Amino acid sequence: MIEVNGAVKLFDGFAALDGATLSVPAGSVYGLVGPNGAGKSTLIRHLTGIYRQDGGSIRIGGENVWENAALKARVAAIPDDWYYFLQSTVRDMMRFYRGFYPAFSMERYEKLKEVFAIDEKRTIRRLSKGMQKQVAFWLTLSCMPDYLILDEPVDGLDPVMRRQVWSLVMSDVAQRGTTVLVSSHNLRELEDVCDHVGIMDHGKVLLERSLAQLQDNMVKLQVVFPDGVAEVPADLPVLHTSRVGRIHTLIMRMSAEEAEAKVAAYSPLLVDAVPLTLEEIFIYELGGADYAVKDIVL
Amino acid sequence: MQSKTSCFKCLNGTLLRKNLTRFWPLWVLYAAIWTLAAPVYQFLTLFGVTARYVDSAAQLADRSAAALLETGTEFGLWMAVLFGCLFAMALYSYLYTARSVGMMHSFPLRRECLFLTNFLTGCVVFLTTLVVSALLTAAVQAAAGMLDWRNLGLWFLCAAGQMLFFYAFAVFCAMFTGQMLAAPAFYVAWNAVAYVLDASVQSFAGLFLYGYEGGGTPGWVQWLTPIYQLESRLRTTSEWNEALRCRVNHDVEGLGTLGIYALAGVAFAVGALVVYKLRRSETAGDTVSIRWARQLFRFGVGLCAAMTFGQWLYQLIWDQFFYADTGLHVLTLAILCMVALGLVGFYGAEMLLCKSFRVFRSGWKGAVLTAAIVVALGVGVGLDVTGVETRVPEIGEIKELSVRIGCSNSVSATVTDRETIQKFLDLHQALIDGKDEELRRKDYYRFNDAEPAGETHDSGWVDLTYDLDGNTLRRSYSLTYVYEELEKPDSLVSRAAALASDPTVQRAGLMSDWDDVTVQDLEEHLSSGQMDYVQRIYSNGEGWEGSTYPFEESVAREVLAALLRDIDAGRGGRTIFRKAGWNQVYQNDLLFRYRGEDNEERFSVQISFTPEYTETVAALKRLGIATESRPLLTQGEVHEISETGGQLPGLEATENYSAAAEAGRVPPDVSGTVVYENPDTGEQVLMVPTEERTPQEANT
Numbered sequence: 001m002i003e004v005n006g007a008v009k010l011f012d013g014f015a016a017l018d019g020a021t022l023s024v025p026a027g028s029v030y031g032l033v034g035p036n037g038a039g040k041s042t043l044i045r046h047l048t049g050i051y052r053q054d055g056g057s058i059r060i061g062g063e064n065v066w067e068n069a070a071l072k073a074r075v076a077a078i079p080d081d082w083y084y085f086l087q088s089t090v091r092d093m094m095r096f097y098r099g100f101y102p103a104f105s106m107e108r109y110e111k112l113k114e115v116f117a118i119d120e121k122r123t124i125r126r127l128s129k130g131m132q133k134q135v136a137f138w139l140t141l142s143c144m145p146d147y148l149i150l151d152e153p154v155d156g157l158d159p160v161m162r163r164q165v166w167s168l169v170m171s172d173v174a175q176r177g178t179t180v181l182v183s184s185h186n187l188r189e190l191e192d193v194c195d196h197v198g199i200m201d202h203g204k205v206l207l208e209r210s211l212a213q214l215q216d217n218m219v220k221l222q223v224v225f226p227d228g229v230a231e232v233p234a235d236l237p238v239l240h241t242s243r244v245g246r247i248h249t250l251i252m253r254m255s256a257e258e259a260e261a262k263v264a265a266y267s268p269l270l271v272d273a274v275p276l277t278l279e280e281i282f283i284y285e286l287g288g289a290d291y292a293v294k295d296i297v298l
Numbered sequence: 299m300q301s302k303t304s305c306f307k308c309l310n311g312t313l314l315r316k317n318l319t320r321f322w323p324l325w326v327l328y329a330a331i332w333t334l335a336a337p338v339y340q341f342l343t344l345f346g347v348t349a350r351y352v353d354s355a356a357q358l359a360d361r362s363a364a365a366l367l368e369t370g371t372e373f374g375l376w377m378a379v380l381f382g383c384l385f386a387m388a389l390y391s392y393l394y395t396a397r398s399v400g401m402m403h404s405f406p407l408r409r410e411c412l413f414l415t416n417f418l419t420g421c422v423v424f425l426t427t428l429v430v431s432a433l434l435t436a437a438v439q440a441a442a443g444m445l446d447w448r449n450l451g452l453w454f455l456c457a458a459g460q461m462l463f464f465y466a467f468a469v470f471c472a473m474f475t476g477q478m479l480a481a482p483a484f485y486v487a488w489n490a491v492a493y494v495l496d497a498s499v500q501s502f503a504g505l506f507l508y509g510y511e512g513g514g515t516p517g518w519v520q521w522l523t524p525i526y527q528l529e530s531r532l533r534t535t536s537e538w539n540e541a542l543r544c545r546v547n548h549d550v551e552g553l554g555t556l557g558i559y560a561l562a563g564v565a566f567a568v569g570a571l572v573v574y575k576l577r578r579s580e581t582a583g584d585t586v587s588i589r590w591a592r593q594l595f596r597f598g599v600g601l602c603a604a605m606t607f608g609q610w611l612y613q614l615i616w617d618q619f620f621y622a623d624t625g626l627h628v629l630t631l632a633i634l635c636m637v638a639l640g641l642v643g644f645y646g647a648e649m650l651l652c653k654s655f656r657v658f659r660s661g662w663k664g665a666v667l668t669a670a671i672v673v674a675l676g677v678g679v680g681l682d683v684t685g686v687e688t689r690v691p692e693i694g695e696i697k698e699l700s701v702r703i704g705c706s707n708s709v710s711a712t713v714t715d716r717e718t719i720q721k722f723l724d725l726h727q728a729l730i731d732g733k734d735e736e737l738r739r740k741d742y743y744r745f746n747d748a749e750p751a752g753e754t755h756d757s758g759w760v761d762l763t764y765d766l767d768g769n770t771l772r773r774s775y776s777l778t779y780v781y782e783e784l785e786k787p788d789s790l791v792s793r794a795a796a797l798a799s800d801p802t803v804q805r806a807g808l809m810s811d812w813d814d815v816t817v818q819d820l821e822e823h824l825s826s827g828q829m830d831y832v833q834r835i836y837s838n839g840e841g842w843e844g845s846t847y848p849f850e851e852s853v854a855r856e857v858l859a860a861l862l863r864d865i866d867a868g869r870g871g872r873t874i875f876r877k878a879g880w881n882q883v884y885q886n887d888l889l890f891r892y893r894g895e896d897n898e899e900r901f902s903v904q905i906s907f908t909p910e911y912t913e914t915v916a917a918l919k920r921l922g923i924a925t926e927s928r929p930l931l932t933q934g935e936v937h938e939i940s941e942t943g944g945q946l947p948g949l950e951a952t953e954n955y956s957a958a959a960e961a962g963r964v965p966p967d968v969s970g971t972v973v974y975e976n977p978d979t980g981e982q983v984l985m986v987p988t989e990e991r992t993p994q995e996a997n998t
Contacts, residue, residue, distance in 0.1 A: 011580065045400065045579070048400075048403075048404040049403060049404055050399070050400050050403045050404050050579045051578070051579055051580060052578065067408050067409065069406045069407055069408050069411070070406070071406075072404070072405070072406035072407075073406035075406075077404055079397075079400055079401075079404075081396075081397050081400075082397075082401075083395075083397040083398050083400060083401040085316075085320060087320070095312070096312060096316055098312075099310070099311065099312020099313070099315075099316075100310075100312060100405045100406055100407065101406065
């Protein structure tokens with residue numbers, strides 16, 4: 001289990017983390033989403049022991065992360081800008097990783113060689129960005145981590161390889177109970193792999209739920225009101241409205257049943273509840289936090 | 299769970315191996331240079347062409363030992379200074395980018411383990427290199443039959459000790475920055491900052507404090523400037539063996555100093571570890587990575603810029619217009635220059651810290667504080683708040699006093715006699731009391747073309763250097779006087795002149811070129827002497843040519859005894875402050891040689907004297923040293939003869955030059971012929987030394 005409790009991190013007085021709190025259940029895949037500058041990468045750097053928090057606690061498996069070598073041996077991470085030594089080949093880096101991670105599996109390394117199909121004698125810097133990312137997955141998954149922390153992990157990967165690495169990650173989760181925390185802006189993909197989601201903004205975790213809870217907690221209604229009702233009634237608690245012809249689309253933070261009951265009071269001609277995508281949830285949740293798509297005509 | 303490759307908790311074998319393979323070009327370069335400097339150089343010394351020109355095995359051993367030990371001390375110092383920094387930069391280079399520091403710090407290693415593994419990599423490399431070099435050198439020496447384990451050990455100690463210190467110091471500096479290029483800059487700056495600041499403060503004080511001449515480099519500044527200290531203290535020594543005609547017993551002095559720096563290196567390594575643990579990974583890319591050090595950097599750079607470049611600006615511009623002026627307006631100008639450059643330094647540092655040029659508004663408080671510090675320092679030093687200007691040491695705290703009094707000529711001496719020192723202390727106090735008058739006179743005569751120096755007045759100096767048992771107090775006073783004051787016993791110049799003629803000072807001045815050798819030593823070990831004399835004088839001010847007349851020990855003793863009687867009678871140093879005093883000094887210097895403890899004639903003392911040394915002059919004439927052909931000529935006489943012609947003692951005019959030339963009697967070496975023109979008749983006269991005249995010429 002990964003627990004972040006009231007984490008604070010200041011950079012020259014600016015709070016990159018401002019009391020962030022989240023909880024990642026063991027064996028789950030947790031998607032951390034948020035706008036640029038929300039503090040996701042900063043939080044991840046705390047979880048991997050790179051940064052030390054100014055306040056609060058960062059714990060994995062009940063232990064503090066900071067300077068905990070034994071714990072960090074069970075945590076592997078792929079940062080958004082993975083580092084390798086300039087002269088190193090894949091095999092050189094493998095030896096380097098193997099020297100640090102006691103659970104590093106050569107057997108898995110050899111198996112993954114077939115998956116990624118990259119010549120391990122090639123210098124990494126001569127590989128394309130996507131191939132370098134594959135190498136990062138190759139080495140990280142070979143470490144057999146109990147906790148896998150990924151920051152924009154599939155950036156630069158082609159669609160096939162994206163599916164491939166997600167498949168590998170999910171099989172680790174299924175077979176070994178690996179706990180995964182992944183930060184990404186690709187909400188469509190997160191929706192497919194995450195069972196829990198946390199939304200960050202301004203250094204705080206605004207909300208965290210299981211994906212099902214999140215989707216149950218917000219609904220999109222398509223409504224056609226009777227003649228004479230041109231606008232959405234003001235007393236309806238909507239997060240966002242839009243209109244195409246006579247069809248109003250309402251986003252409401254409640255269950256579909258509750259929303260339909262409230263709209264029913266206005267005798268609509270048509271009511272249809274549509275589940276929200278993670279992307280829509282992200283947009284409308286943050287819309288309440290002053291972060292919305294603005295209708296600007298340039 | 300423990301990392302499986304850890305030998306023990308604080309070391310990681312994987313990282314060590316990676317360091318060794320990753321930076322191999324640097325290690326190879328270091329090893330290659332030491333291989334050239336130690337075993338290869340030894341091989342060339344022992345088997346090369348120069349080895350054929352030695353007379354004995356002892357001489358070869360001398361060369362071998364000297365080469366080895368100097369390599370360990372002097373060359374080893376610069377190797378340590380350079381490679382200590384390069385090693386630190388390479389091994390801790392991961393701290394300087396966010397990506398690399400992110401990777402290294404996310405690995406399951408504690409910071410101590412990372413730090414120590416990296417630090418020990420450097421130690422392993424330089425120790426291995428030095429051990430291998432020592433063994434190769436031993437092999438070379440053994441092949442030549444000159445294996446000397448003791449000197450090899452000394453070489454290893456010197457090279458390794460210096461490397462340990464400078465490497466650890468460079469690592470310590472590297473911990474304070476997140477930029478690769480800032481690391482060597484900090485390293486160089488911290489190596490020199492104490493010396494530069496001390497020199498700057500002394501220089502500033504010297505500009506505005508009357509008589510202040512600095513005090514040398516204080517001991518604590520030397521210790522804080524390791525390159526200076528090791529360069530001056532860690533030295534090779536040897537003894538000369540006359541029988542073998544080579545140096546023997548080669549040794550290294552200053553090993554205690556080296557030991558202290560090696561211990562300091564360990565302390566710096568521990569300090570670096572502490573700083574490393576405090577350091578935050580997110581500071582990669584920052585000029586200064588430790589929060590409290592950022593303030594130090596801001597104000598430190600500002601202050602250093604003010605003290606160094608500020609003074610430089612002042613001296614560059616204002617010194618042209620206010621030369622030798624020490625008034626308040628000049629101090630104000632100097633402080634303004636320092637404040638200006640101090641602000642440049644402060645804002646420059648601020649820009650580096652903030653990585654932005656827009657720092658003027660946000661940094662104004664710091665700028666004001668910097669300016670206030672510089673003004674306070676400038677005013678404090680310039681107005682002598684601490685009383686440096688008026689300080690005259692107590693006689694009890696003076697170990698010895700070195701004086702230099704001069705004008706047209708000078709006397710330098712080191713005295714320990716309490717009574718004489720007290721006289722100088724009184725003179726020192728009088729010089730301080732006469733500050734206003736001296737400044738007024740300097741100002742009056744500075745641009746007074748109507749009264750050029752040497753006509754009615756002159757300007758001499760009195761330099762005083764007190765050895766206060768470890769510390770040094772230096773003062774230098776100018777002494778502007780009119781010649782009439784020499785007749786007044788209480789005038790400053792008369793008091794200075796009296797001390798210049800003081801027998802104790804004059805006797806000490808005889809031996810001023812030699813440490814730890816007294817007049818008594820000279821008298822006891824005197825072996826011979828000689829007198830310089832003028833042999834030819836070229837006309838039209840083109841100078842003169844001289845020769846020497848040697849005399850043996852018994853004669854030298856008589857001359858020296860006469861000279862000492864003159865000195866004891868107070869006849870020495872009288873011409874120093876006189877009008878054209880240099881003209882009254884004989885061109886004929888006396889030189890006395892004496893034997894060292896090994897009975898070898900190695901040392902000599904050269905002495906100038908004047909016609910007032912009556913006993914000496916009489917002795918020289920009586921003993922046939924000064925003759926007509928070896929005349930005693932003052933510098934004024936030589937000058938006059940050269941410039942205007944006239945009487946030339948010891949040289950005779952032979953004939954009209956034109957006639958001699960026509961008759962082919964001008965000596966082949968025309969340049970050595972004295973020709974001058976009679977100012978009354980315009981006739982050119984050929985003159986040759988009496989001794990060199992042929993019988994025919996003598997008859998002519």
